[in-house]
Amino acid sequence: MSTKTKQFNEIIKAEAKNLNFYYGDFHALKGLDFKVSEKKVTALIGPSGCGKTTFLRCFNRMHDLYPNNRYEGEILMYPDEINIVGDNIDPIEVRMRISMVFQKPNPFPKTIYENVAYGLRVRGIRGKDIIDERVEKSLRGAALWDEVKDRLHEHAFNMSGGQQQRLCIARALATDPEILLFDEPTSALDPIATSKVEELIVELKKVLTILIVTHNMQQAARISDYTAFMYVGELVEFGDTDTIFTAPTQKLTEEYITGRFG
Amino acid sequence: MKKKIFSKRYIIETMIEGSLMLSAVFSIFITLGIIFVLCYESLEFFKEIPIKDFLTGTVWTPLFANPQFGILPLVAGTLLTTAVAVSVALPIGLITAIYLSEYAPHKFRETVKPILELLEAVPTVVYGYFALLFLTPLLQKVFENLSGFNALSPGLIMGIMIVPYVGSVSEDALKAVPMHIREGSYAMGATKLQTAFKVLIPSAFSGIAAAFIMGISRAIGETMIVAIAAGMMPNFTANPMEPIQTLTSYIVQVSLGDLPHGTIEYKTIFAAGIVLFIMTLSFNIIGFWLKKRIREAY
Amino acid sequence: MKETLQELKKKIAKRKFYNKIFAFIGFISTTVGIILLAVLFIDLAIDGAQRISYKFFTSFPSRFPEEAGILSAWVGTCLVMIVTAAAAVPLGVGAGIYLEEYAKKNWFTNLIEININNLAGVPSIIYGLLALGLFVYFFNFGESVLTGGLALALLILPIVIMATREAIRAIPNSMREAAYALGATKWQTVKDHIIPYSIGGILTGIIIGMSRAIGETAPIITVGALTFIAFLPPSPIEPEFPFLNFKWLMAPFTVMPIQMFNWVSRPQQAFHLNAAAAGIVLLVMTLLMNALAIYIRYKFRKKIKW
Numbered sequence: 001m002s003t004k005t006k007q008f009n010e011i012i013k014a015e016a017k018n019l020n021f022y023y024g025d026f027h028a029l030k031g032l033d034f035k036v037s038e039k040k041v042t043a044l045i046g047p048s049g050c051g052k053t054t055f056l057r058c059f060n061r062m063h064d065l066y067p068n069n070r071y072e073g074e075i076l077m078y079p080d081e082i083n084i085v086g087d088n089i090d091p092i093e094v095r096m097r098i099s100m101v102f103q104k105p106n107p108f109p110k111t112i113y114e115n116v117a118y119g120l121r122v123r124g125i126r127g128k129d130i131i132d133e134r135v136e137k138s139l140r141g142a143a144l145w146d147e148v149k150d151r152l153h154e155h156a157f158n159m160s161g162g163q164q165q166r167l168c169i170a171r172a173l174a175t176d177p178e179i180l181l182f183d184e185p186t187s188a189l190d191p192i193a194t195s196k197v198e199e200l201i202v203e204l205k206k207v208l209t210i211l212i213v214t215h216n217m218q219q220a221a222r223i224s225d226y227t228a229f230m231y232v233g234e235l236v237e238f239g240d241t242d243t244i245f246t247a248p249t250q251k252l253t254e255e256y257i258t259g260r261f262g
Numbered sequence: 263m264k265k266k267i268f269s270k271r272y273i274i275e276t277m278i279e280g281s282l283m284l285s286a287v288f289s290i291f292i293t294l295g296i297i298f299v300l301c302y303e304s305l306e307f308f309k310e311i312p313i314k315d316f317l318t319g320t321v322w323t324p325l326f327a328n329p330q331f332g333i334l335p336l337v338a339g340t341l342l343t344t345a346v347a348v349s350v351a352l353p354i355g356l357i358t359a360i361y362l363s364e365y366a367p368h369k370f371r372e373t374v375k376p377i378l379e380l381l382e383a384v385p386t387v388v389y390g391y392f393a394l395l396f397l398t399p400l401l402q403k404v405f406e407n408l409s410g411f412n413a414l415s416p417g418l419i420m421g422i423m424i425v426p427y428v429g430s431v432s433e434d435a436l437k438a439v440p441m442h443i444r445e446g447s448y449a450m451g452a453t454k455l456q457t458a459f460k461v462l463i464p465s466a467f468s469g470i471a472a473a474f475i476m477g478i479s480r481a482i483g484e485t486m487i488v489a490i491a492a493g494m495m496p497n498f499t500a501n502p503m504e505p506i507q508t509l510t511s512y513i514v515q516v517s518l519g520d521l522p523h524g525t526i527e528y529k530t531i532f533a534a535g536i537v538l539f540i541m542t543l544s545f546n547i548i549g550f551w552l553k554k555r556i557r558e559a560y
Numbered sequence: 561m562k563e564t565l566q567e568l569k570k571k572i573a574k575r576k577f578y579n580k581i582f583a584f585i586g587f588i589s590t591t592v593g594i595i596l597l598a599v600l601f602i603d604l605a606i607d608g609a610q611r612i613s614y615k616f617f618t619s620f621p622s623r624f625p626e627e628a629g630i631l632s633a634w635v636g637t638c639l640v641m642i643v644t645a646a647a648a649v650p651l652g653v654g655a656g657i658y659l660e661e662y663a664k665k666n667w668f669t670n671l672i673e674i675n676i677n678n679l680a681g682v683p684s685i686i687y688g689l690l691a692l693g694l695f696v697y698f699f700n701f702g703e704s705v706l707t708g709g710l711a712l713a714l715l716i717l718p719i720v721i722m723a724t725r726e727a728i729r730a731i732p733n734s735m736r737e738a739a740y741a742l743g744a745t746k747w748q749t750v751k752d753h754i755i756p757y758s759i760g761g762i763l764t765g766i767i768i769g770m771s772r773a774i775g776e777t778a779p780i781i782t783v784g785a786l787t788f789i790a791f792l793p794p795s796p797i798e799p800e801f802p803f804l805n806f807k808w809l810m811a812p813f814t815v816m817p818i819q820m821f822n823w824v825s826r827p828q829q830a831f832h833l834n835a836a837a838a839g840i841v842l843l844v845m846t847l848l849m850n851a852l853a854i855y856i857r858y859k860f861r862k863k864i865k866w
Contacts, residue, residue, distance in 0.1 A: 482683070
């Protein structure tokens with residue numbers, strides 16, 4: 001792996017060190033070393049099945065939900081330097097600090113308000129005033145407030161797909177996460193909704209660290225500061241997005257971004 | 263994955279998981295309870311009555327002054343009513359399943375299926391009334407030698423009662439046949455009928471067999487219809503026109519009386535019960551195994 | 561050798577004709593059950609309607625058919641159902657949740673699943689024998705409301721468990737992931753999402769189970785419920801503190817289907833009319849419950865479309 005990057009001048013938010021991951025016997029991630037800069041957008045790209053989503057899901061321990069999954073190595077989160085994937089770390093604590101937005105919008109079948117408030121309720125936050133305030137703030141943060149402020153108590157399923165996805169972002173924002181994970185957040189959306197979500201991501205990096213998996217290389221080029229290219233469970237190349245897209249050092253990366261496979 | 267956390271949250275979570283697990287494990291205790299009670303009481307019975315006489319005797323008169331304990335008449339009665347029921351339920355159930363899954367328009371199916379399910383919801387004592395006081399007199403007009411209590415009438419009612427069950431399990435099996443198999447047949451120019459009988463039924467065979475087997479098991483275990491309409495006569499016969507007694511209706515007959523706990527007559531119901539349990543259990547296991555095979559096939 | 565187009569057309573016409581005949585047979589066999597249901601209902605109505613009156617519901621059984629009523633029977637049924645629901649709902653729903661959300665895939669879970677499938681196929685009278693051996697004599701509950709209610713609870717447990725599991729299985733995994741990703745614990749996910757989103761299916765299962773329990777006769781006869789009972793169990797509600805009374809749990813009882821069975825078994829025709837009347841009441845109760853279950857299922861399916 002070649003690391004041609006200005007990253008070391010920045011604050012590092014999280015760092016994978018020799019991370020391995022297994023689905024049962026299948027070795028899905030092979031010794032990844034990787035740094036995520038604070039308040040930047042880092043994109044993970046690569047062909048289907050390369051492990052980018054698997055890697056993303058390590059960051060909030062989603063793999064713990066299913067049996068026979070195993071982590072090896074570490075992902076350190078700063079400033080307190082906890083090992084996110086460590087056996088002694090409670091996955092719930094990790095998920096409270098690192099939120100996730102999924103590929104398909106998955107709002108709960110509840111009202112818009114309750115969707116956003118859920119993360120707060122899980123944390124035991126009661127009190128209508130504080131919840132009202134945080135709901136409004138998150139919906140504004142997700143650029144959704146103006147569209148829904150008059151129908152907060154409507155069912156979330158009545159919204160359009162793009163609105164639902166922004167609602168999911170608001171839901172993830174409500175608890176002030178340190179890192180926000182996006183798993184191909186626009187793959188189920190139309191172009192207009194996609195551009196809204198993209199603008200939002202660029203806006204959000206002012207306040208938090210973002211890690212995004214995307215299938216769409218133009219998207220990675222448009223919104224990310226750093227890009228990692230993965231192939232069959234390995235990190236092939238990592239660098240700032242401009243360099244990766246204009247002057248990749250690895251032949252495999254070049255072939256992928258010029259569309260010769262994938 | 264080990265977690266070294268003993269927070270309040272962790273303790274609550276563990277306690278909830280534990281109590282949910284207990285409710286799931288409880289079902290095992292029901293089965294163990296059934297086996298224990300049946301075995302315990304019938305072992306007492308077999309201490310007094312040799313098991314060989316019990317299984318091969320053709321006279322069942324435990325309540326007489328000179329009691330005889332041959333279970334065969336009850337088994338025969340059970341099999342007779344079951345045979346009548348099954349000969350109604352299997353063809354009608356299978357044809358209904360084919361009709362509903364391959365022929366009927368969507369709307370018709372969605373309306374008819376809940377109504378058919380109601381057939382299973384009717385209390386069996388109501389069916390018993392109907393068999394005894396409606397169907398038997400009606401059948402007597404056709405078969406003059408039909409006695410007032412008989413195996414035919416309750417058998418027929420039982421058969422129609424289990425049609426929805428046989429039908430829905432068969433339909434599930436037919437639905438599980440992948441669309442491309444149907445399309446293959448239609449592409450050759452086959453009609454629906456040909457597709458159903460030459461392609462679907464063979465492909466769904468184990469599922470349909472499961473429906474049949476489990477239908478039989480239900481008929482064997484049915485109690486009130488036969489207790490009301492088949493009479494309480496342990497005749498060793500294969501003639502459905504005659505009154506008979508089944509394993510289940512014998513248990514009802516004894517329970518209605520006032521038999522003291524611990525007497526040999528009291529223990530007979532557990533001996534009859536264990537025979538019944540083994541019969542239905544073996545059918546259920548075969549059915550379960552066949553049903554599992556559908557899921558593995560595709 | 562190639563058949564001519566004419567011959568082929570003939571063959572097709574014949575096959576189409578068979579196909580139509582089968583469609584007709586299929587339609588008839590599908591409706592056989594519905595016709596039976598209709599005839600049964602009409603038959604009961606013709607025989608029993610004349611007996612149905614206010615007095616029928618407020619009288620005890622009697623030697624005189626015109627005076628006999630179902631008071632002790634319907635009160636008994638209600639009390640037994642309270643016990644059945646109190647036992648079967650928490651156990652059944654809890655087991656269903658455990659098996660779908662908590663249980664790991666291993667031999668033990670597999671054993672529980674096979675066992676529940678098997679219990680669903682055990683004849684109801686066997687549950688009666690279990691209750692007789694276990695509750696009546698071993699635990700010494702006697703021939704009481706408690707014994708009857710527990711026997712029926714065991715009987716409908718598989719129905720409630722299977723309905724709960726099926727309802728939970730319909731919830732897409734993305735809902736669970738969304739909840740967990742927000743830091744919810746397992747129980748929070750179950751309580752805030754899994755149960756609310758599957759409540760329609762769970763309720764349907766509970767109602768269908770209860771309607772089955774109301775109509776069950778055999779296990780109740782086996783545990784020794786009385787067929788002739790001319791008094792009511794002590795009331796569960798009292799005017800004085802603590803307002804609740806549990807003596808009724810240990811009271812002897814009868815239930816609707818047993819009352820009906822008792823009347824059918826009498827030789828006198830006049831009692832058969834009483835049986836028909838009791839049958840109408842029983843049938844209306846169970847069919848209404850089933851209709852309610854179908855309605856709930858339909859309504860929830862409309863409300864949440866994944």
